[in-house]
Amino acid sequence: MRRTSFGPRCLALTGAALLLAAGGTAAPAASAAAEPGPAPLGHVVPAPASVRPGGDPYEITARTVVRVPPGNREAARAGGYLAGLLRPSTGYRLPVVDSGAAGPGIRLVLDDEGAGAALGAEGYRLSVTARSVTISAREGAGLFHGVQTLRQLLPARAESTVRQPGPWTVAGGVVTDAPRYGYRGAMLDVARHFFTVDQVKRYVDQLALYKYNALHLHLSDDQGWRIAVGSWPRLAAYGGSTQVGGGPGGFYSKDDYREIVRHAASRYLTVVPEIDMPGHTNAALASYARLNCDGVARPLYTGTEVGFSSLCVAKQDTYEFAEDVIGELAVLTPGPYLHIGGDEAHSTSPADYAAFMDRVQPVVARHGKTVIGWHQLAGARPAPGALLQYWGYGRTGAAERARVAAAARAGAGLILSPADRAYLDMKYTKDTPLGLQWAGLVEVRQSYDWDPGGYLTDAPASAVAGVEAPLWTETISTSAQLEYMAFPRLAGIAELGWSPPATHDWASYRGRLAAQGPRWDALGIAYYRSPQVPWPHPSPGLRLGGKGRSRP
Numbered sequence: 362m363r364r365t366s367f368g369p370r371c372l373a374l375t376g377a378a379l380l381l382a383a384g385g386t387a388a389p390a391a392s393a394a395a396e397p398g399p400a401p402l403g404h405v406v407p408a409p410a411s412v413r414p415g416g417d418p419y420e421i422t423a424r425t426v427v428r429v430p431p432g433n434r435e436a437a438r439a440g441g442y443l444a445g446l447l448r449p450s451t452g453y454r455l456p457v458v459d460s461g462a463a464g465p466g467i468r469l470v471l472d473d474e475g476a477g478a479a480l481g482a483e484g485y486r487l488s489v490t491a492r493s494v495t496i497s498a499r500e501g502a503g504l505f506h507g508v509q510t511l512r513q514l515l516p517a518r519a520e521s522t523v524r525q526p527g528p529w530t531v532a533g534g535v536v537t538d539a540p541r542y543g544y545r546g547a548m549l550d551v552a553r554h555f556f557t558v559d560q561v562k563r564y565v566d567q568l569a570l571y572k573y574n575a576l577h578l579h580l581s582d583d584q585g586w587r588i589a590v591g592s593w594p595r596l597a598a599y600g601g602s603t604q605v606g607g608g609p610g611g612f613y614s615k616d617d618y619r620e621i622v623r624h625a626a627s628r629y630l631t632v633v634p635e636i637d638m639p640g641h642t643n644a645a646l647a648s649y650a651r652l653n654c655d656g657v658a659r660p661l662y663t664g665t666e667v668g669f670s671s672l673c674v675a676k677q678d679t680y681e682f683a684e685d686v687i688g689e690l691a692v693l694t695p696g697p698y699l700h701i702g703g704d705e706a707h708s709t710s711p712a713d714y715a716a717f718m719d720r721v722q723p724v725v726a727r728h729g730k731t732v733i734g735w736h737q738l739a740g741a742r743p744a745p746g747a748l749l750q751y752w753g754y755g756r757t758g759a760a761e762r763a764r765v766a767a768a769a770r771a772g773a774g775l776i777l778s779p780a781d782r783a784y785l786d787m788k789y790t791k792d793t794p795l796g797l798q799w800a801g802l803v804e805v806r807q808s809y810d811w812d813p814g815g816y817l818t819d820a821p822a823s824a825v826a827g828v829e830a831p832l833w834t835e836t837i838s839t840s841a842q843l844e845y846m847a848f849p850r851l852a853g854i855a856e857l858g859w860s861p862p863a864t865h866d867w868a869s870y871r872g873r874l875a876a877q878g879p880r881w882d883a884l885g886i887a888y889y890r891s892p893q894v895p896w897p898h899p900s901p902g903l904r905l906g907g908k909g910r911s912r913p
């Protein structure tokens with residue numbers, strides 16, 4: 362285990378702004394009940410890059426309108442999303458009007474020439490005065506992220522589906538914000554246990570609150586194949602018919618998958634589909650006898666061992682399979698990435714592994730996509746431009762780390778998912794009723810307190826494309842269980858991916874994180890109430906009307 366040391370604390374760098382943002386030590390415990398005033402500007406997760414508080418607050422009232430530029434679909438969409446969030450709890454009409462940016466109210470402005478241009482593809486500026494809240498951005502994604510910041514600056518009861526008392530006040534000042542990394546992902550393993558389209562959409566909405574921009578779906582493994590492939594129909598129909606524990610499993614039709622992609626895109630997340638190869642393939646080997654070297658189909662598997670299956674590297678059928686599966690998935694996937702797995706291929710010789718990857722990576726490129734692979738791909742020959750997803754931890758050998766670092770120096774990109782930090786399926790404590798612990802126990806601080814930029818020694822910081830929080834589901838089969846493992850750690854990985862290193866500070870973070878608790882209560886998210894976080898006491902008598910969920 363390694364504690365990263367960070368440079369001068371944020372206060373020295375950004376002064377009073379972050380002093381206010383860093384409410385970790387004082388206010389949050391009392392704020393929910395007593396409500397002394399609006400949340401300090403910047404008291405959100407992930408921490409914004411720059412916060413300049415000042416001036417009078419803005420209050421959303423029954424007369425508030427949301428103003429968007431005429432004829433701009435992206436702004437109208439962001440405005441409609443914001444109004445849709447706030448109408449049930451405030452009880453206000455909040456009409457979205459395309460009257461441009463003039464006039465009082467909440468104003469969404471796209472600006473690709475002036476100050477907006479400097480905000481990049483996902484940045485935004487949030488300016489709050491007594492007269493208006495103005496969110497400006499170069500692109501729709503930036504407006505959407507700005508809306509998430511505004512949402513977190515409102516009281517937690519704004520998340521309620523039942524009308525709540527006001528006031529709905531936002532602190533005055535200016536937030537200027539843009540992400541540290543362009544890739545901020547969360548992975549859901551829908552292979553070990555299947556999750557429905559609606560369950561995935563619910564998770565996407567939760568990811569959006571923390572400015573994630575990639576949803577990685579682990580679509581195939583030993584226990585299940587979860588995506589329809591027209592040219593190989595038994596993969597889903599038979600390979601998808603079970604899951605860990607022997608339940609009925611399931612799979613996404615192409616329309617189901619398109620619906621996930623569409624919903625994710627509406628929240629500015631890109632779907633990254635993964636077909637894990639050449640190991641983790643028992644569901645495929647069970648579905649088609651000809652994929653096996655001995656021509657004999659394997660039985661379906663519902664246990665939790667790893668490393669026992671392999672595609673037959675010597676057979677041409679294997680490459681017809683890879684070509685067809687990758688081709689169909691590429692057509693369905695608008696995003697730039699296709700993840701080909703490559704982890705734990707313990708039943709494939711190193712030479713076969715490299716030969717397989719040499720043949721399959723060009724297939725991905727031919728279908729117009731960029732390869733992502735688990736970091737074992739560094740042991741073969743990563744294609745130019747490939748991204749390696751590092752999932753090592755304290756006990757990962759020096760030689761393995763060095764191979765990944767060398768690949769990064771040679772041009773591979775890195776996605777950081779260290780298992781003892783970012784794996785959402787690791788138990789928090791020895792008493793956590795769900796999850797695994799092969800990488801150790803991962804409490805909230807352990808998950809937050811590291812630096813993706815300097816994590817892999819000898820890898821250039823510039824190779825780091827971003828971070829990802831994977832959630833493996835050997836022990837997880839419901840949304841309530843998923844949420845208990847994801848929250849609060851999901852928020853911390855989001856902050857590592859978004860916020861500048863200068864803002865990194867556990868004391869600040871735990872205070873801002875604590876303020877998320879009532880929000881999750883209102884959203885019906887059954888999170889782990891870590892003793893490391895000063896959660897506020899629920900305010901008596903407040904009926905949040907959350908979509909109630911029982912504890913796992």
Ligand code: ACM
Pocket residue numbers: 704705735752
């Ligand atoms: C992995 O956890 N096998 C990527």
